[in-house]
Amino acid sequence: MKKHNFSAGPCILPQEVIKKSAEAVLNFNNSNLSLIEISHRSKDFVAVMDNACALALEHLNLQNKGYKALFLQGGASTQFLMAAYNLLEKKAAYLNTGTWSSKALKEAKLFGEVIEVASSKDKNFNYIPKNFNIPSDIDYFHCTSNNTIFGTQINSFPEVNAPLVCDMSSDIFSRELDFSKFDLIYAGAQKNMGPAGTTLVVVKEEILGKVSRNIPSMLDYKIHINSESMFNTPSVFAVYVSMLTLDWLKNLGGISAIEKINNKKADTIYTEIDRNPLFKGFAQKEDRSKMNATFTLVEGANQELFDGLWKAAGISGINGHRSVGGYRASMYNALPLESVQVLVEVMKEFERKS
Amino acid sequence: MKKHNFSAGPCILPQEVIKKSAEAVLNFNNSNLSLIEISHRSKDFVAVMDNACALALEHLNLQNKGYKALFLQGGASTQFLMAAYNLLEKKAAYLNTGTWSSKALKEAKLFGEVIEVASSKDKNFNYIPKNFNIPSDIDYFHCTSNNTIFGTQINSFPEVNAPLVCDMSSDIFSRELDFSKFDLIYAGAQKNMGPAGTTLVVVKEEILGKVSRNIPSMLDYKIHINSESMFNTPSVFAVYVSMLTLDWLKNLGGISAIEKINNKKADTIYTEIDRNPLFKGFAQKEDRSKMNATFTLVEGANQELFDGLWKAAGISGINGHRSVGGYRASMYNALPLESVQVLVEVMKEFERKS
Ligand SMILES: Cc1ncc(COP(=O)(O)O)c(C=O)c1O
Ligand SMILES: Cc1ncc(COP(=O)(O)O)c(C=O)c1O
Ligand SMILES: [Mg+2]
Ligand SMILES: [Mg+2]
Ligand SMILES: [Mg+2]
Ligand SMILES: [Mg+2]
Incomplete structure (x- = not known):
């Protein structure tokens, strides 16, 4: 019987992507080797990674604007702490619109002062707060574009005089936005992009390198940029399927x-x-x-x-x-x-x- | 033409595992859904995770001995910093037998004093140092059981009066050892266990909770233990294939x-x-x-x-x-x-x- 898969994530992927993924597990690019048994540094896989990053930037209309796309491990939850590790010197402002915002805010508190500019917790997060004040002396402002659990979504993003950081895990690639307003976008793949196991990070390079703390290599965006998402072994299968999905979206018209x-x-x-x-x-x-x-x-x-x-x-x-x-x-x-x-x-x- | 795949990792996996993985991508457990489009909290996937953890402990003969097995994202490289984050209060000792040991040592230095007890760098890491002294006032001792790049392997592990931490990325499940001598074992899946994208961590619970620093949630072994590797979305496909490989090994005789x-x-x-x-x-x-x-x-x-x-x-x-x-x-x-x-x-x- 045909299934209608409304799963919140991991979730439905295009049938043609699923078929091609299964084929690549058996025989990747007619190599007689499986996608999952080849070196991530092989020519064929490096091309997959490059293509996935290029497609992500292309869909967001962020090519040649100072942004880099990365495919990292750890899920969006790791981005909660990486964002703060890389950007939070003194003070950051967070908009609290649900479980995921709250978790992001909690992790940031380990690294500096965190201002909750507004929260919709009073009504179990069934709305998006508006008309809040954002302090001007912040290192960045963080928000969650779509609140997967509560079913709310930000329609109008605030103007901020600081880097704008956004968790787009559950609505990336779903609607047109001026993505150049954002300085750091991250999204676990397992909604609109691919299977669980990889996370897209799109970062404007100029916001990096401004904190004084030492950053462990695996948590340092600059290190991942310099090694083009290959500082260590990436999540090969998840990146491949993400590339296929981004390609499917392109063929569909973006x-x-x-x-x-x-x-x-x-x-x-x-x-x-x-x-x-x-x-x-x-x-x-x-x-x-x-x-x-x-x-x-x-x-x-x-x-x-x-x-x-x-x-x-x-x-x-x-x-x-x-x-x-x-x-x-x-x-x-x-x-x-x-x-x-x-x-x-x-x-x-x-x-x-x- | 039949391939003979000597890749250093990601590397060859059993043919039956590859076939079953491709089938699960098309139709998982006869659900008419793909393995990669179902919730990680579904009954079927929770069973996969539980089974993978149980099989890992069983192979290592570590059931009911105070150990927990985890499947985390981030690769062995993330373990370099997580080990230190969770265990290094003042001083740790590292044996330097190659590129990977050196990287582990480098990350640990961000968290405390690190003693290099011995190094084989003088001969481009073509041997394993022996007869070195390990200070007694350390939080843990770290070594790399098999040096993937240089082709050396530790045959006899030192007796240590502190937690013994070992990066077994490239020889786990390959030889019998008294694994109960170790307190923390980690291994990127992509050699003997599965595809890239997940990392096995086996930790003796009693060594945790002894450092005074605040640990970000995603880097905290205790948090992952309490949520049974499901604190956030795990690398579903990589964990599934690892489970199949551990099962293949069991059927083969362990x-x-x-x-x-x-x-x-x-x-x-x-x-x-x-x-x-x-x-x-x-x-x-x-x-x-x-x-x-x-x-x-x-x-x-x-x-x-x-x-x-x-x-x-x-x-x-x-x-x-x-x-x-x-x-x-x-x-x-x-x-x-x-x-x-x-x-x-x-x-x-x-x-x-x-
Ligand atoms: C908006 C949002 N942010 C973060 C997360 C956490 O993602 P992960 O499980 O990849 O850490 C989710 C998961 O559903 C989410 O929907
Ligand atoms: C012994 C050893 N440790 C660590 C690593 C790094 O693993 P990862 O790429 O998963 O971070 C490797 C990779 O080959 C390795 O062989
Ligand atoms: Mg939410
Ligand atoms: Mg009605
Ligand atoms: Mg080595
Ligand atoms: Mg000879």
Whole structure:
């Protein structure tokens, strides 16, 4: 039976990417060797890494603007501390919009003073704070573009007189933005880019080298830049699959093309959540995420019936995170509109049968 | 044409493991979902992680002895700094047997005083120093069991009155040792265990929690232990393939069985290196590695002829590291004896044709 995979991450990837990945595990570039048994310094893999980095910069429209793309290990969680290790001399400002922002903020506190400029914790992170003040004497400002767990997304980024650092783990490559406003962007691959095991870092070189502390080699962006993501053995398979996914996106027409589809998917689900009397949305309407739609059943609705219906329809991965409860439909780039339509049909059927 | 893959890492993996990995990328556990598009917190993947950790401890005979196994991101290079971050309060002692030991030592210096108890740098690391003194007032002693680049291997580990930390990246699971003598063992997966992208850490819990510094979450062994390697998204594919490889080793009879084969492979190549007047070994005989045989051509030998012959025989990955030159035949667990025999045949043919 066809699956409709709404997993929050690791998550659905394009079928053609999955097929090509499996082929490369058996026989990479017709070498009669597996992708996973060759040297990362072989000509063929160095080309993969170079291509992945180039594609990332191309999609973000950041070529020849002083940025470098890196594929590192450790997940976005390692970036929480690396960002601070490399940039925080005295004081940094953080916007707290959810679990991931809170964790980033916590790690930064080990390295200097951290100002929480605003937080939506008062309402279990169901909105994006606006109109907050950012101190002017900071080393950088940090925010999370999309809050995977709570289903909110920043639409308008603040103007800051300091480096702008953004965790884009769950919405990178999903919508057009002026990425040149950002100085450090990071994203675990396992949403819109590839499998778990590698993390994209895009950094404007000029912001580096300004802290006085000694940075361990593996945590030093400059060292990874100088060795072109090959300071040590990279996560070969995850980088390869990311390259394939970035290539798939390019063939599809890039971010502007996928954004149209993502808008359609988000419209489709939110329209039904609002229309259907058995469901209510979790996030404030104006801050709703186009990647993760969070919603709950209204009181008294028959949860067992709904759960039975979506499971029977081949839907998986829509249970909400324990911090929110209810449901979360994650609609990353590779999720077809058809899957959202199937979910909406199930929601309508649930209404009819209730 | 059949390939004989002597790559130093990432390196050859068992054919059945490669086949099963490719299948799981297409359809994992008959779920109609790919291994790389499901949640790392799904029941099926949690079972993979648990099984991988259990198999690692079982192979090392370390179950129920106060040890925990972890699969982390970042490579062995991240362990260079994590070991120090978690264990180095005042002073640590390092044995310097090559490039990797030197790098480990360098990272540790950021965290405290580091004593180099001995070094074989004077002879380009072609031997293992013996009879050195280890100070008694140290937080731990660090060594590298097998020197991948130089082709030396420690046969007898020193008795130490402090935690014994060992980088076993390139010979873990290859030979029987009393692993309970070690307090912290780490190894990048990409030699005897799996693909690049995950790192095995085996740590005796009682050595942790003794330093006064604050440790960032992602660098804190205790945090990873408490969340059973799932503090953040692990390198799903690399952990899965590692589990398959550990399972393959178990079916084969475990470390004691593979050690016999590894001994035979090492005997086969070193016997020919010594017999053949056109080759000489790089490492001192008593310290020769059973994983990486390093050797050079004698002066005046026809390198082009030899290179042509081994390439024609389907051999790959035997060019030596630039620090040594010549050749390096890496013979990890998954390399069949047959491949070594083919190489030896080529060496004999080279002698006949020279
Ligand atoms: C926005 C965001 N940031 C950070 C993370 C943590 O990523 P990782 O598990 O790769 O450390 C996640 C994971 O879902 C996330 O959604
Ligand atoms: C003995 C040893 N230690 C450490 C490393 C570094 O491992 P990684 O590239 O995973 O950081 C290597 C890599 O070959 C190695 O052979
Ligand atoms: Mg969140
Ligand atoms: Mg409604
Ligand atoms: Mg070495
Ligand atoms: Mg000889």
